[in-house]
Amino acid sequence: MNKDIRAILEAVQAGNLSADEAMHKLKILPFEDIGFAKVDLHRPLRQGIAEVIYGAGKTPEQILDIIEVMQKNGQATVLITKLTQKTADVLQKSFGKKLDYHAEAKIGILGELPRPDGLGKIIVATGGTSDIPVAEEAALTAEVLGNEVTRLYDVGVAGLHRLLAHLDEIMNAAVIIAIAGMEGALASVIGGLVDCPVIAVPTSVGYGASFNGLSALLSMLNSCASGVSVVNIDNGFGAGYLASLINHMEAKSK
Amino acid sequence: MNKDIRAILEAVQAGNLSADEAMHKLKILPFEDIGFAKVDLHRPLRQGIAEVIYGAGKTPEQILDIIEVMQKNGQATVLITKLTQKTADVLQKSFGKKLDYHAEAKIGILGELPRPDGLGKIIVATGGTSDIPVAEEAALTAEVLGNEVTRLYDVGVAGLHRLLAHLDEIMNAAVIIAIAGMEGALASVIGGLVDCPVIAVPTSVGYGASFNGLSALLSMLNSCASGVSVVNIDNGFGAGYLASLINHMEAKSK
Amino acid sequence: MNKDIRAILEAVQAGNLSADEAMHKLKILPFEDIGFAKVDLHRPLRQGIAEVIYGAGKTPEQILDIIEVMQKNGQATVLITKLTQKTADVLQKSFGKKLDYHAEAKIGILGELPRPDGLGKIIVATGGTSDIPVAEEAALTAEVLGNEVTRLYDVGVAGLHRLLAHLDEIMNAAVIIAIAGMEGALASVIGGLVDCPVIAVPTSVGYGASFNGLSALLSMLNSCASGVSVVNIDNGFGAGYLASLINHMEAKSK
Amino acid sequence: MNKDIRAILEAVQAGNLSADEAMHKLKILPFEDIGFAKVDLHRPLRQGIAEVIYGAGKTPEQILDIIEVMQKNGQATVLITKLTQKTADVLQKSFGKKLDYHAEAKIGILGELPRPDGLGKIIVATGGTSDIPVAEEAALTAEVLGNEVTRLYDVGVAGLHRLLAHLDEIMNAAVIIAIAGMEGALASVIGGLVDCPVIAVPTSVGYGASFNGLSALLSMLNSCASGVSVVNIDNGFGAGYLASLINHMEAKSK
């Protein structure tokens, strides 16, 4: 709400702008100039890194249009989430090998992955192999946003040794994303082992009384380990995004 | 349905009993003689061990009456569950120190504990200290039914080392009762460590999204560890009873 | 955590091992040496009996690979759960008649069934005919793990005589698996008739207010019969596995 | 909509009533004359039998007023449901021994019980002793409405012999009210034994996963026995009323 408005006011003061013109200008530079920083759910996250497109419900043409605008604006890397194989096939006609499509995670990446530059590594851990699609969505999101990611898949608590075999890596992580369906105990056990933030992602993996992820969700919300917070069921993107935010924390000028 | 009926039939055949009398006899020896072995929810469990009274909603007088009958029948030890302090106080006027009252578990024990004689030890483990009342109900029940019990309290998964410190005991148990509220992950972690049957007891301990034990219940039902089964929320007695059944398994004649 | 560590320490004390080497050794004998016995959810259960593969989400190739490893290790019998007809067809190209596929239970058995050797018989009872797929998963699992199994199907409580006609068998069982959808009352009625452990399996059979097994699940958890515990909705494998564990109980050295 | 309206019309036709007066008359004899037979939830049920007052939330004075009106109208017997001890005490100052108060069922009965005159007996059965307050509400309601009632309390399915000991009575009943909390299996088992209508009443008795009667409610709704229907949790009055309706069925002129 500062620089641009002041510029307009000074132009008025200098007689270079009428009140009417100023009024108009104030209206068309809508909100990003008035202090609302966030243009879009998937807006450029940190300058020079990557842009994100939410692919669900968008036609290939719509996605192509958005990419074109992004590229005009000099955007090097684009992450497309919830991208179906079918839409990916159409996009690949335009971009060929430049578009890297990850079918399991339903993620497309256009352009180079940025060089990781966060505070440390992000670990993406899953309870079972069926949780991997959600995990890959989280891991690829974090990578596109400039993070080094370690994948620890199928380390569920029913075979504790599999998790403990990676104790060193776990205890040295900057952020951990713990992904599990069924009883979702992974988040609690990891949360009890480490001091870093743990982002728990319940998955809809399971049957019967898992009630499509409800069991894991409740379990994770009730974790008695400190430092654990939870995102929506199957929300790999949200976890990867938040993990990247935390992994890029830096001192704020006060 | 065998011995008694045959006896009656043979008496008829021998002319010692008329058809009418036989008919009447068949009617009054109702079902325990016809094969329905189980007289009562809390009936003498194994001969010579203990009898159980469900104390909830019973007046001290009712309990006294039942005990009197039991003692006439030569019953040495009586377990009274869900016994309030108030009712216990009344009972103690009659029995004095012979009645051992455990306020936390709301359990009264009259007479000597039997010498433990099962296949091995029963471990009663809890996630936190708030789960102890349920745990004591389970442990005392198992002890009254002739089992050696090891208590491992406050070994929740958010501090995994507390559980692992008892690994030897855990892995050598005959049966384990895993009791936890909140996220209920204890059952899964223990179930993944051992080969013996694990009886999971969700507790209503917790707040918010624990929904009075629902979170722990669902978590335990979804355990991906094999060998785990679940009883009702806060059902310490049921877990102790079942653990004793399993700990006293013996070969059936086929 | 004992023998091996002591051996290492003694080697250090004897000067046969440097501190560095000892440090390294402690790290590489990770956890199976420290007491974590359980290598896998479906690991060899009792020596010489059978190995289990969880078939869901595995390609035929993956299953073939696992079987190859198992057979190299001398494993005679392999149980594959959640095996689709399609995958079974592929497997049968390799194994022919050696692979016994049970379509209803989605179970494949490779090799000979072991000779049953438990304490007694396991009864698998269902409320209706629609519960049979879950029941067969339980029954075949128990048989592969070396148990004699009696099937009592369609003995639901709405026709009590059908259940009572098998009273002798029921009362002589070592363990009973009670499987029912709808109102799930079978577990309570059986639990009230017998003294052996009863494993209740709610099924998703039903419609309307059965809410995909929730009604049966709650019903079974609330059973007022002692000795009853519950596994997840439709979890036939879990029930068969646990029943086998209980049916093979033996005295633990203390 | 018949007799009274016709009378008015005939009076108009006869010139004894103007159209205006008729219009007015039609308005003031509101609906009971136009065909809406039911004046009140607790209106005189069958002529000469009993009247019912819903006592909840009514002051003693309000109840006294209603009774006074009823008695002026020649009503012999009055049933007051949900009557607290405190309000009953006040009422008894007016009526003395004429008011028969049943504390457990929270029911007051003023005047003589009618002589039972239905098609047969109504059986009120409960799973446990804790269900008795609801059962007494049902039984007393049925008695006040002119039915012979047999009480079978504490015949829950976990001790099947207790129920089967009364097989003759059960199979000869006109209507059965099956009342149970916990797993609510009683309704299914009884429904499977008899051919008469079974009214199932879930109760809020239980703990943990009984969720205040939800478990019994779902169980009863899913009963696979035909002839079973369900009323609200703890709704003893509703069950007694409906049972009486059914027990007094008679041929309708067509």
Place this chain on the structure above:
Amino acid sequence: MNKDIRAILEAVQAGNLSADEAMHKLKILPFEDIGFAKVDLHRPLRQGIAEVIYGAGKTPEQILDIIEVMQKNGQATVLITKLTQKTADVLQKSFGKKLDYHAEAKIGILGELPRPDGLGKIIVATGGTSDIPVAEEAALTAEVLGNEVTRLYDVGVAGLHRLLAHLDEIMNAAVIIAIAGMEGALASVIGGLVDCPVIAVPTSVGYGASFNGLSALLSMLNSCASGVSVVNIDNGFGAGYLASLINHMEAKSK
């Protein structure tokens, strides 16, 4: 448990039967002879009327077998519920026009409908047109069981006049089946208008917060009208069966 047992006893007494033979005889005349009247959920309901087959999950061959047995036993009319079009087509190859298939209700009727003989008419009322499949299942069931049925479809409470236009019929019914999805208010309104038993059937018709019939189910259970009871969501057969039971009530010898 009477006549047959007495006969056996008398034969023993007369020396015509040894104790052993009697023992054997008692065992093989299992339960239908001992007082368990109900052979099957869908057993001959009242002599000479109709037999019911639950068609769900049965192959055409299985159904044909059952029908053959029934016809051998002289059964004139057979009701098959949950009969798919596909299975009906197969059956019609055997029975031709003798099989009357009602696609909407998924009901097949073989043989003549019995002449109605109950106490009065059964009204089957629905809130909307989408409830008709459930209603037809109820109505046809009642008709096959010997009842005269009046259908009042699409008389939901949002257009009260449509219901009130049938006030005379409603108030003269012996039993009313009130079928509705959405908010399920129909049962309460009808229950408030009449004195006869009302069987409420919630349907899964609706969307959003109807939660597949849960809304209507809860609504009906909470009806403040007396005389209303509820069966499972979409359970038209159960309602028709129960309505017929009530409509054929007759005096029981006491």
Place this chain on the structure above:
Amino acid sequence: MNKDIRAILEAVQAGNLSADEAMHKLKILPFEDIGFAKVDLHRPLRQGIAEVIYGAGKTPEQILDIIEVMQKNGQATVLITKLTQKTADVLQKSFGKKLDYHAEAKIGILGELPRPDGLGKIIVATGGTSDIPVAEEAALTAEVLGNEVTRLYDVGVAGLHRLLAHLDEIMNAAVIIAIAGMEGALASVIGGLVDCPVIAVPTSVGYGASFNGLSALLSMLNSCASGVSVVNIDNGFGAGYLASLINHMEAKSK
């Protein structure tokens, strides 16, 4: 209940009608004459505007029949909701371009849209683009009923500037329909900005813990902004109808 009854009474008084005939007449002019104004859920809303047909579950033929009747009665415009593409295709064979089909909203409009005449504009706002089908159902319904509608789509609260950019329009609306899935916060935020009635429509858009619209529904019901009320999940028609009612409020004669 007035004019017609009085006419009948006066005819009786004048001797032009016998009591019997009057009785009959009162019966056949059933309820629309006695004051029940509402003939049908989708009846002519305000004279001369439009008629609505609920298309779900109706065959093209049924719809054609209804339209024919409407047109005979001089109805100019007809709104058909829940109209599938397939049925629309059939209808368009009859009506050609006169039928305007909106595939996304599943709405067909036959005839001219009426000229808007309400108190002000109705704003239809959505949180995201996936909510648009529900929004279009609401918007088109309102337009057909004679309202000027402003669409503000994709103005969800996660990008507040998008909503605030339309602050002037929002604050000048007569009625606002706020449509959102996921967390449903749009209704609260709008409700806090304006003084006009806000109709909140939760949608089933979302995944995981949105539980098919439950999350948005609860959120909207708990709005702490005054002036907000809620309709069923995805009920665009209901919201458009109610908004039109409110936008056409006028003084009632008292």
Place this chain on the structure above:
Amino acid sequence: MNKDIRAILEAVQAGNLSADEAMHKLKILPFEDIGFAKVDLHRPLRQGIAEVIYGAGKTPEQILDIIEVMQKNGQATVLITKLTQKTADVLQKSFGKKLDYHAEAKIGILGELPRPDGLGKIIVATGGTSDIPVAEEAALTAEVLGNEVTRLYDVGVAGLHRLLAHLDEIMNAAVIIAIAGMEGALASVIGGLVDCPVIAVPTSVGYGASFNGLSALLSMLNSCASGVSVVNIDNGFGAGYLASLINHMEAKSK
């Protein structure tokens, strides 16, 4: 966002204000000047009518302070909701008879009720007498906001004649607030009778399967009558406020 900003800009243009001063001025006239009209949940509703204080959780002193400010600003009438008897007693020490306290509705009114001036009457209808506290909160709120209110209490659908007796009033209302617990059918029935907006308020009145208002809530959301919308359980204030908004609708300048 218009007048004031333009004034500032013109002052800058005229040289009467520096850019810096303008910047500051833009900051301190925060949001009420920029178009955010709503200062508080309970802010002056329509000029000169009444002010509302949400009393829950406020001390008498806090309430007194707020009233003092209001009165300084010339506010004549103040509505205090959720006012406990205890707090009311303290307030009455200050205001005496000027404070009109309605214990049932927990509402206090200070000052004169405004003269009603809306488009018509608001009807507040309840299903039973237990719903009256919520109804009085709604009715008094509407009265304080300048509406004429007609109370129709205890007109639930189980006694339809009670509702229909008031048909004339109902059909002439401007807005109807339908309040009911239990099955909540009142809203649907009223919604089917009238053409005006109906605001449904579920109440927590009931027991068993009413689940504290959930049953009524779902029922009302699923109403098949058009023109019905729903507010939170027991939210009498919200219904009264919204009804007043609608009853004071007037043409918006476009």
Place this chain on the structure above:
Amino acid sequence: MNKDIRAILEAVQAGNLSADEAMHKLKILPFEDIGFAKVDLHRPLRQGIAEVIYGAGKTPEQILDIIEVMQKNGQATVLITKLTQKTADVLQKSFGKKLDYHAEAKIGILGELPRPDGLGKIIVATGGTSDIPVAEEAALTAEVLGNEVTRLYDVGVAGLHRLLAHLDEIMNAAVIIAIAGMEGALASVIGGLVDCPVIAVPTSVGYGASFNGLSALLSMLNSCASGVSVVNIDNGFGAGYLASLINHMEAKSK
């Protein structure tokens, strides 16, 4: 698992320690030395800052004992959560003014608050005033752990200007804790405005369909704003702890 073990090994190697002694030493320095860093849920968080005691269910004596141990170990500041007034009174007899008790948050602080040293400020924002107890628990926790906290209370989305008035502070925060009951929209709106991590805390504030925080919980889990994660209902401590973790992120050596 490193330094201490190496030291022991080296001591053995040097002959200063026997294998037996080493074995013993390895056992008594149990797990914090073997790599399990986390001794307790409330263990010293960052060296020299503060220690936390979970006060719920602990007697004053138990808390005193723990504090004594902590102080012996040189702990300067102690945070006691869930501390009742009653227990606080007892503690204050020992510590006097050194114990700062915050009744609303049920938090006691013993000793000096550390000087804040995180990356930036933590904002604790609430939707209403009733959320303040949870907010204070979060804020005090963060302060005790060395963070500068800004409190923005009562900035709920129903009065958006109250939130936007603090836009500068919000957009400059390092971490934001968004606390709200009712519809819980605050987290989404804040999440849409900022780029820093947002920790959402649903509270049990509300009534009716808020279902004790369930509505806010679901709402927050479904937030369409990125960077938002959720902790358990009313879990102020967990949010404050996690916010502090994030606010103290620093580069990990890799």
